[in-house]
Amino acid sequence: MATSNDIKNGTVIKEAGQLWSVLEFQHVKPGKGGAFVRTKQKNIVSGKIIDKTYNAGTKIETATVDRRDFQYLYQDGADFVFMDLTDYDQITVSATVVGDAYKYMLESQQVQIGLHEGDPLYLELPASVVLEITYTEPGLQGDRSTGGTKPATVETGAEIHVPLFLDAGTRVKVDTRTGDYLGRVND
Numbered sequence: 001m002a003t004s005n006d007i008k009n010g011t012v013i014k015e016a017g018q019l020w021s022v023l024e025f026q027h028v029k030p031g032k033g034g035a036f037v038r039t040k041q042k043n044i045v046s047g048k049i050i051d052k053t054y055n056a057g058t059k060i061e062t063a064t065v066d067r068r069d070f071q072y073l074y075q076d077g078a079d080f081v082f083m084d085l086t087d088y089d090q091i092t093v094s095a096t097v098v099g100d101a102y103k104y105m106l107e108s109q110q111v112q113i114g115l116h117e118g119d120p121l122y123l124e125l126p127a128s129v130v131l132e133i134t135y136t137e138p139g140l141q142g143d144r145s146t147g148g149t150k151p152a153t154v155e156t157g158a159e160i161h162v163p164l165f166l167d168a169g170t171r172v173k174v175d176t177r178t179g180d181y182l183g184r185v186n187d
Helices: 094-102
Strands: 012-015 020-026 036-043 050-053 057-064 066-076 079-084 090-093 110-116 119-124 130-137 151-156 157-162 171-175 181-184
Touching: 020 050, 066 090, 079 094, 090 119, 094 119, 151 171, 157 171, 157 181
Parallel strands: none
Antiparallel strands: 012 020, 012 057, 020 036, 036 050, 066 079, 066 110, 079 090, 110 119, 130 151, 130 171, 151 157, 171 181
16 A cells, blocks of 8 residues: 555556556645645546545555557457567457557557556557558649648558648658658658
């Protein structure tokens, strides 16, 4: 057991059978009354974000979440198979845990998976990935980077918006958190 004074960013709190990750915390000592800790927490499973306040010294139950590096191997029906890069064990992760990250995952790509008691809780991709455009309408003469954007399908099947001058076969850098086009990659 820990106390509310031990709360830091990234601490995982077990409360009412659910796991909550602390995104922000602030120790507050008002002029009148007792000190308290104000937190912003995210439910690890559902992604819901709440604000919660604890009185100073309140006992809380913390959970251990092990973040480990995995390599994405392949999709097996609705599930995804990953290999632990330390002991080469394979684990199967459900589509609900992977979420929309599958849109930016290529085979052999390295990801981080948060595990609690051996159960995968969440998956983190690198901030950006390089993907090849497989289909987009052809660009026209005179289209410039400051013009508009057009939809393009990348090799994972995700659809992103790219500048008008890009064609199929071009490799682009994509932000995995928002799906935004970040730039063209010249090999």
